[in-house]
Structure formats: C-alpha cells, structure tokens
Amino acid sequence: MSRAYPLPTNLSSSTVTNTASLVRIVALGLISGAAIASRLFAVINFESIIHEFDPWFNYRATRVLAAKGFYEFWNWFDPTAWYPLGRVVGGTVYPGLMATSGVIYNVLHALNLPVDIRNICVLLAPGFSALTAWATYMFTTEMKDSSAGLLAAAFIGIVPGYISRSVAGSYDNEAIAIFLLMFTFYLWIKALKLGSALYGTLAAIFYFYMVAAWGGYAFITNMIPVHALVLMLMGRYSTRLYVGYCSWYAIGTLASMQVPFVGFQPVRTSEHMGALGVFGLLQLVAFAQLIRSHLSSKQFQNLLAIAVVSIGVLGALGFVFLTYKGWIAPWTGRFYSLWDTGYAKKYIPIIASVSEHQPTAWPSFFMDLQSLVFIFPAGVILCFRQLRDEHVFVIIYAVVASYFAGVMVRLMLTLTPVVCVASAIAFSTLLDTYIDPTEPEVPEEGKENADGKAKETGGSAALAAVSDIVAATTTEAAAGSSKTKTAPKPKVKGIWGLDTRFLVVVNAIGMLCFFVMHCTWVTSNAYSSPSVVLASQNPDGSQHIIDDFREAYYWLRQNTPQDAVVMSWWDYGYQIAGMADRPTLVDNNTWNNTHIATVGKAMSSPEEVAYPILRKHDVDYVLVIFGGLLGYSGDDINKFLWMVRIAQGVWPDEIQEPNYFTPQGEYRVDERASPAMRNSLMYKMSYHRFSELFGGGQAVDRVRQQNMPKQGPTLDYLDEAFTSENWIVRIYQVRDEDVLGRDLKSANAFTAGKKRKRTKPASRRRAIQQ
Amino acid sequence: MLISTLLPLLALPFAWAASSADTRQKLVDLSVAGNGVIRLSDPKTFDLLTSPNRNWSAAVHLTALDKRRRCTPCKEFDPSWNVVAKAWASVPQEHRYDHFFATLDFDEAPTVFQQLGLTSAPVVYVYPPAQGPRAASGKTAPSKYDFSSGFDAGPLAESLSRHTPVPIPYRDPFDWAGLITGVAGLLGLALLVRFVGPIFQNRWTWAAVTIITSLVMTGGYMFTRIRQSPYTGGGGNWIAAGYQNQFGQEVQVVALIYGTLSFSFLMLMLIVPYQTSPSRQRVQIYLWTGVIFLVFSVLISLFKVKNRGYPFKLLL
Numbered sequence A: 001m002s003r004a005y006p007l008p009t010n011l012s013s014s015t016v017t018n019t020a021s022l023v024r025i026v027a028l029g030l031i032s033g034a035a036i037a038s039r040l041f042a043v044i045n046f047e048s049i050i051h052e053f054d055p056w057f058n059y060r061a062t063r064v065l066a067a068k069g070f071y072e073f074w075n076w077f078d079p080t081a082w083y084p085l086g087r088v089v090g091g092t093v094y095p096g097l098m099a100t101s102g103v104i105y106n107v108l109h110a111l112n113l114p115v116d117i118r119n120i121c122v123l124l125a126p127g128f129s130a131l132t133a134w135a136t137y138m139f140t141t142e143m144k145d146s147s148a149g150l151l152a153a154a155f156i157g158i159v160p161g162y163i164s165r166s167v168a169g170s171y172d173n174e175a176i177a178i179f180l181l182m183f184t185f186y187l188w189i190k191a192l193k194l195g196s197a198l199y200g201t202l203a204a205i206f207y208f209y210m211v212a213a214w215g216g217y218a219f220i221t222n223m224i225p226v227h228a229l230v231l232m233l234m235g236r237y238s239t240r241l242y243v244g245y246c247s248w249y250a251i252g253t254l255a256s257m258q259v260p261f262v263g264f265q266p267v268r269t270s271e272h273m274g275a276l277g278v279f280g281l282l283q284l285v286a287f288a289q290l291i292r293s294h295l296s297s298k299q300f301q302n303l304l305a306i307a308v309v310s311i312g313v314l315g316a317l318g319f320v321f322l323t324y325k326g327w328i329a330p331w332t333g334r335f336y337s338l339w340d341t342g343y344a345k346k347y348i349p350i351i352a353s354v355s356e357h358q359p360t361a362w363p364s365f366f367m368d369l370q371s372l373v374f375i376f377p378a379g380v381i382l383c384f385r386q387l388r389d390e391h392v393f394v395i396i397y398a399v400v401a402s403y404f405a406g407v408m409v410r411l412m413l414t415l416t417p418v419v420c421v422a423s424a425i426a427f428s429t430l431l432d433t434y435i436d437p438t439e440p441e442v443p444e445e446g447k448e449n450a451d452g453k454a455k456e457t458g459g460s461a462a463l464a465a466v467s468d469i470v471a472a473t474t475t476e477a478a479a480g481s482s483k484t485k486t487a488p489k490p491k492v493k494g495i496w497g498l499d500t501r502f503l504v505v506v507n508a509i510g511m512l513c514f515f516v517m518h519c520t521w522v523t524s525n526a527y528s529s530p531s532v533v534l535a536s537q538n539p540d541g542s543q544h545i546i547d548d549f550r551e552a553y554y555w556l557r558q559n560t561p562q563d564a565v566v567m568s569w570w571d572y573g574y575q576i577a578g579m580a581d582r583p584t585l586v587d588n589n590t591w592n593n594t595h596i597a598t599v600g601k602a603m604s605s606p607e608e609v610a611y612p613i614l615r616k617h618d619v620d621y622v623l624v625i626f627g628g629l630l631g632y633s634g635d636d637i638n639k640f641l642w643m644v645r646i647a648q649g650v651w652p653d654e655i656q657e658p659n660y661f662t663p664q665g666e667y668r669v670d671e672r673a674s675p676a677m678r679n680s681l682m683y684k685m686s687y688h689r690f691s692e693l694f695g696g697g698q699a700v701d702r703v704r705q706q707n708m709p710k711q712g713p714t715l716d717y718l719d720e721a722f723t724s725e726n727w728i729v730r731i732y733q734v735r736d737e738d739v740l741g742r743d744l745k746s747a748n749a750f751t752a753g754k755k756r757k758r759t760k761p762a763s764r765r766r767a768i769q770q
Numbered sequence B: 001m002l003i004s005t006l007l008p009l010l011a012l013p014f015a016w017a018a019s020s021a022d023t024r025q026k027l028v029d030l031s032v033a034g035n036g037v038i039r040l041s042d043p044k045t046f047d048l049l050t051s052p053n054r055n056w057s058a059a060v061h062l063t064a065l066d067k068r069r070r071c072t073p074c075k076e077f078d079p080s081w082n083v084v085a086k087a088w089a090s091v092p093q094e095h096r097y098d099h100f101f102a103t104l105d106f107d108e109a110p111t112v113f114q115q116l117g118l119t120s121a122p123v124v125y126v127y128p129p130a131q132g133p134r135a136a137s138g139k140t141a142p143s144k145y146d147f148s149s150g151f152d153a154g155p156l157a158e159s160l161s162r163h164t165p166v167p168i169p170y171r172d173p174f175d176w177a178g179l180i181t182g183v184a185g186l187l188g189l190a191l192l193v194r195f196v197g198p199i200f201q202n203r204w205t206w207a208a209v210t211i212i213t214s215l216v217m218t219g220g221y222m223f224t225r226i227r228q229s230p231y232t233g234g235g236g237n238w239i240a241a242g243y244q245n246q247f248g249q250e251v252q253v254v255a256l257i258y259g260t261l262s263f264s265f266l267m268l269m270l271i272v273p274y275q276t277s278p279s280r281q282r283v284q285i286y287l288w289t290g291v292i293f294l295v296f297s298v299l300i301s302l303f304k305v306k307n308r309g310y311p312f313k314l315l316l
Helices: A013-038 A041-045 A054-068 A070-074 A096-110 A117-143 A146-158 A174-194 A197-213 A215-233 A239-256 A270-292 A297-325 A333-339 A343-347 A362-369 A372-386 A389-407 A409-435 A444-453 A458-480 A498-525 A548-559 A570-580 A593-604 A607-616 A636-650 A675-679 A681-687 A744-751 A756-769 B002-017 B020-033 B043-049 B072-088 B110-116 B153-160 B176-201 B203-218 B221-227 B248-274 B278-306
Strands: A534-537 A543-546 A565-567 A619-625 A718-723 A729-734 B037-039 B057-063 B099-105 B123-127
Touching (some): A013 A146, A041 A498, A054 A070, A054 A096, A054 A570, A096 A117, A096 A174, A096 A197, A117 A174, A117 A389, A117 A409, A146 A498, A174 A197, A174 A239, A197 A215, A215 A239, A362 B248, A372 A389, A372 B203, A372 B248, A409 B248, A548 A619, A548 A718, A548 A729, A570 A619, A593 A607, A675 A681, B020 B037, B020 B043, B020 B099, B043 B099, B043 B110, B057 B072, B072 B099, B203 B221, B221 B248
Parallel strands (some): A565 A619
C-alpha cells in the first residue's frame, strides 16, 4: 500500500485514541459555545427581553411558578384571560417549559446565585441548543461514527432552521422540545440496537418530558411506531425490537397520561391509534413466532393465514365501531389540516390565519438549511446503502419531515435535525474517502488503458460512471447477502494522487465556511428580532429602535385602572397580559372560536353595531395596531380579512367577506374602499385623524401604498386615548352611555351643533327677521 | 341607454297590476316549464320575480353562456346551479313555490346587468321575501353568493339553504367513477405486486421514491399545491417575485438543481473511489467538483433573485 502523504509512524495506538477523544470533547465544547453564542445576537442587538407573543405567556406563567410554587401554579385559574370566561391555566398548558425554568431557578437560588427569573427564561433556549447539539452527536454516532456525529452537532448548532425558534428570548416550547425530540430518538435507537429494556424505559421517560413540553410530541408518537412497522414489513422482526418498543410504549403512554392537558387522549384520539395498533401487532407477531417454534411449518402456515385474516378483519371492524360510537375522537383540526391541505381554510380559518401555518416556498428551505438541503439526499442514499435498522429510521424521518415541512412553515423545525444528521453522514463519508492517505495499487489493465482514456470527454466519463453505479451497488448487495456469490473481482477502493484529494477537501471546506457565513448572516439579520421592539436604520447607518409596543403597554399599565378590560385582536392578548397586566377578551391560546369571532365581529361592524358588543363585554379600551405611518406591514388592517372571515364563520348573515372588497375585487382603504370597509370599527380606529398628520398634504398609507382621503373617519362611540410615537399602537377608550339616554351618535351631533332640525327653522326665522 | 333605464319603469305597472297571487302562479308555471329553473328571457320577468311586494324568495343566477362571451367559469358553474335547482323541485308542494330559482343570460337581457351594475359573470343574487311571514326584519336588499368555496354544487346548496324555507335536499351524487378507479387501481396494484414484486423488494426502488419525494417537497411543491400558484407567470417569466412566493416551474428547476448537486456528491463518494485507472479517476474528480461549484453558483444566483438582500455570491 502506498500513501499519498506521509503519516507519523512513531505514535502508539493508545496515544491516537486518547488524543482523538480529547479532540472530540474539545470540539463538542466549542460547538456548544458556538451554538449558544450565535443565539445571543438578539440580546446584543437589542436587550435581554422576551420575544414575540407566546413567550410572553410562558414567561408570565413561569413567574407565577417561581413566586408561588408549583402547587399554586398547577391550580392557577387566571380570571383576566378570556374575560369574562377566565382560563384554567394549570390544566390547559404544557408545563414542561415552565417546570424546567422553575427547577433551574430554584437550584441556582439554593446555590446562592440570585439570578432573575427573566434572565433564565431568556437564556433557556440557547442553553438547551447546546444540549441539542450533544444529543444530535450521540444520535449520529449511532448512525455512522463519531466524526459524523461531530459534524451533525456543528450543523444543528448553527443551522438557521433551528435557530429561528431558539434565539435568546424566544422562550417557547420548541426551545426545549428539539433537544427532547433528538434525545428520545437516540434512546429509541439505542433500545432497538441493544434490545434493552433500560434504554426503552429511558426513552419513555424522555418521551414523557416531551409530552409535558410540546404539543408536537405526536411526531414521536407516530415516528417510532412507523419505524417499528416498517421493520416488521421488511421482515426484520426481532426480540430486540419487541423489548425496545413494548417498554417504550407501555411506560411512555402511561406516563404521558399524567399530563392533565393530555389526559386520556393517548387511548382515545386518532393521532395515538397508530402507536396502539403497532403495539398490538407486535404482540401478535411475537405470539406467532412463539407458536412457530412449537409447530411444524405446514400446520403453522395454515394457522397463520387464518389468524392474520380474521384478526385483521376484527381489528378494522373494531376501529370503525369505536369511531362510529364516538369513543375514538377523529383527528383534531390542526393535525387533519396536515393531510387535507384545503381543510383548514374551509373549516377552521383560525388555524389557517396563523402565519407559521402557511406552506413553505423553496426560498425558505434554502434560507433555513442552505447547502444541507441538497447534501441530505446524498446522506439518505448512503443510509440505503447500509440499511441497518437505525438507517431505516433516518429514511422514514427524512420523507415524513420533508412533507410536513412543505405543508407548514413551522414544521421546518422537525425537518432540520434529520437534515443535519443525513448531511453529516454524507459529508463525513466524503471527507473520510478523500482524507484517507492509502492509495490503491494500480491494476495492470488499468495502466494499459490509462493513456488511451486520458483524453476522455466529460460526457463519456459520466456514462461510464453510471454503469459503475450499477456495478457498485451489486457488489454491495452481494457483500451484504449471506449467500456468498463469487463476486467478479473485489474492487480496490481509494484515491490516487494528492491534487485530487486537495481539490475535493478544499471544495468541501469552502462549502462549510460558506455555510457558516450564511448562518451568521441569516441569524443576525432575519431571526434575531424580538418583534416587540423593532429596529430600523438611521440615514447614517446607525440603528434606530422603535419601541412603540412597550410604550403603549406601559401607558396602559400606568394610566388605566387595574381591572380595565382591553379588547384587541387575539395576537396581542398575551403581550397585553404580560406587559400591561390588564384583562383581555381573547389571546393567543385560541381555544374559544366564538369568543374570537365576537371580537372579529366587533372590529368589522359599524360603530352602532359594535358598541353594544363592547358594552356587553365590559370593554374599556380597544387597542389596534396600525402600520400605515411607518410602513409596518404586520398591522391589523392587513390581518383584517381574517377577522372578517372568522366572524363570518359564526355570523354568516351579518358579516360577509365580499362586502369588504371593492366591486372590482380589490382590497382598498382609500376613497374607493367599500362602504362596509369604511364603516368598520377597525378602519375608523386605524385611520382616525390620520390625514391631519400630513398637514393638508396628501396622506399616504405606507403599507398599502394608497392615498387616503382628506376627510378621515370620525368616531362617535370611542375616544382616542393614546397613540404611540410612530402610531403603531393606538388605544381608544369606550365612551360611557349618554346620560340622557340618547344614542351617542345623535348626542355627539348635538354637542357639535350639527342638529338636523335646527338648520331649517333657523333659516326661516332669519327670513322673518329680515 | 335611454331605453335601458326606462324598461324597468315600464315594467313596474305590470308588477303592481297583477295581484301577488297571479304573479306567483305565473312564476310557478314558468318554473315548471323550465324544469325547476325560471328562464328570465326579458327584463320584465326579472322585475316580476324581484317585485318589491313579493312574498317569496328567489335566487337569480346571472350568467353569460353564449360562446362569444368566452366565459369559462359560467360554463363550469351552470351544471351545479341546475342540479341544485332540480333538487329543490323535489321538496313538498307547500314549500316548493315559496322559493324560485331563475337564470338570466346576458345576451337575453343585458339591461338587467346594467341595472345591477354588473361587469362580470357568473353572479348569484338571493332576494329575500319582502312580505309575508318569512320577511325577516325588513331586509329586502339582495345578497350575493360568495364563490370563494368554488363552483361546486355542495357549498352552493348549503349556502342557499339559509335563505329557503326548508333546506335544499341536495346530496352530492355518489362518486361512482372514483370508486371504480379506486377498485381498478387496487386490482392493478395487486397484479403489479404479483408480477413485478421484486421491484418493490428492491431497496433502490424505495431509495428513488424517497429521494424524489424529498427533492420535490424541498422544492416547494406543497406551496404550489396549496396556493394553487400558476405554472409560469406568462411572458417567459418563470420566477415569481418575492421571497414567500413561487411558480410551479420553480419546483422543477430547484428540484433538478438539488438533484444534480446530490448526484455529484454521490458520484464523488460512491463511484469515483472504485475507478480502476488513476487518470480516469482524476478526470471524474475534477469534473464533479466543477459541476458542484458551478451548479451551486447558479443556485445562489437564483436565490439572490428571490431574496434581494442576500449578500453572498459565488461565480455568478
């Protein structure tokens, strides 16, 4: 064997192993550091603040947990949410996230480290991303080896698809869920490989943690059974599979039922039926294996045929019967919308309205995964080449997750880990092949042909390569099968020359560097905005912070009575509760569609219709988000159609979507806006006094790029109470009823001196006087 | 133009002259003659049907079926309308003539279109009763049917049922074609498994299926399915503007690019090391590395079109 470059020869093998394990530990440490550091852009660019919407609720709940203890948290009834209904928080929440922060908080305080609970919440996601990197390392090590594991850990540490949900301050369930997902999968693979009940039980425990932490646990609930089922269909049933699956399923299911929000769902809803069915099937297969060892093969075959058919029919009938009787609930809407993609828009607009439930266009895939998105199919092919039991898992995961990620943007999060694992397998195979210094012997025939074929064109090289694929795969298959066919000639594998190695390795390292640059750019530019605080650039390039949201919420907190009810669209419910500490009608926990539709109806109706609704719900203040001045496109007028649609779902006779478009079918807010649009409460609140701001000039809505009419809408039933610096948040106070019992419109007209009756007699009187 | 504005006025005396019962009988006759649908061939009948003292409700379908109008949606919607109207004809006598279905073609009565200010077709107006026990809360203005749920008969019947005295007894016809296709497909599949079974047991069949699925999905196929984006933008423009948008052809191009890159990597890993001649191997290594670099540059430049703020580039 010749070598392409010299290797030191005076090293003992133990030195090499020791150094390798040291390097591994150092590398993992650095990867953890990089994973944490790249998530801190949000803190450095802005401040240590909780982001977005849902995290504000989690933060508020965690504060209750830290201040009052777990028992109080568990029994917490929140009367300020969903006013006047209230919300039983303990029973309608996945408590894993809050419990985790609570434990960390208590441990740190027991160690006399007085850390503020907010900082724990802000930094929880970066901390767990380091753990995710470690779990991915373990998982990939099971698939190939530890060098692939390190690559996978580095990928998942910085890949934007995962960073998007786990920057500092993004205190959401996904922050810890991806670690739990990967670690549960690792334990499952381990249990399957070893046939170990211990690892199966550990997988069940982490599964329980996952169930307590994230609604997406259903992904594990279905991935593991599908893996087991496929293995059985491939004829790979083994006692290892039996032990691993049964210990995971039995303990995991019982444990998951302890979470109050989940309760009896694992035995009653369709999402969980797959796991139960595979569990039953495994018992049957195991029983059949037992019988087979006691019977002659002819008897057994007859018995098996009868048994399989009858049990299959019985099982299907039983399932249909249970569903028919309503003991098994059908798929929940959110889950169903994954399969029938038109379903959500038709029947549950509230799910379809959320921006993270939209389908994913290809630029998002590329933005979130960059070069990994096309390397990972190569890794999947490598899995097919070896096809051990654990490789089947990666293959199924890749197919399922890429479908899901295509249907919903937020499920990109579940695709990201498998992409990292598969591309790490591919990349490390590539580097293994081209860094390995051994050069194969030049065969005699090859040498003869070498000169003749040197001038070969690219096209024929490709053709030759394709014919080689077939040869390579058949040799693999031959080597894999136990029947030792006399393989034509064992091919030598290896690379000649130094320039070839250099070229491929430099290209690979270049791609990795590009990947790092891409990730840094995406993270700092796209995924680190808290969305509570907005950033823009001054003309000189320095950063300008737009802090309208907090300005308005603190205004509410300091200037309104403690029990003043604030109505807003549901997106802002959690923020109002968290920052302004005021009761809200609806919030991001969208459990009551009718209540949300009520708010939608109030917003999309004329003032006279909306006012009784507001009074009935004790609303004191109405809050709208308006971006027309600044060009902030996520404002309420752009969300308005969803309010209309959701209201239409409950009151189809009173609210109709087409009325809010112009006869030409355009969505306009200027002079040509439809009457329903112009009279709606939302429109009036958004554009109230907007044109005055331009001092007689042409008022322009910068989001919709439309010229606003000179005469803006007037309000009779509401008073403007507060408008933030850049007009993003506008708060209106609901007027009390008129003391004389008139409706407020005519009362206002009276005070304004525009009384209809007065005009005619006055002129007449003047005529007489003259 | 003058005539068109005067015609409804001319029709008014007729509507008042005839007593409500008479008008109703006329409409019933028309309805029976038209197989459940009143054919409004002139503005007069339209005014008769929508007279301000009607004690029936009516659903009017305004369309343009003539070939010269080239109204494809009209042709698509027409059968659904007739099926729903026919379903209504099967309700009991006492309710059947409290609600009428009518069709009005643009070429037969263009004045009605002008009168209603319509510039497009098909349109369905539902006129609630203005008098009688069902005249609810004095609402006499017609409401427009919302086509957002498509031209199918099911949603139409469901929506119209809110305005009729009893729900329209419409049921989707049983999908025999679907059933037969399904059964035939299953049989075909069974035969296929019987004869080409080994293909299904070959792992590389599954590998191909897996890889194609992932490539197509990451190319944004589901986006084009759900949003029903067009295949191209027309005029040779096949890249949709905007980061969160794409055309059907982009799926193919992007999936092809991803596939080429994946394939090049696989060649480097699986095929090149097994070459028997050093020079041939060297050519292949240079070739595939070049392909990776070039195609990746193309991909980046494509991405820069979609996301203009992207700061990096390779060759292009």
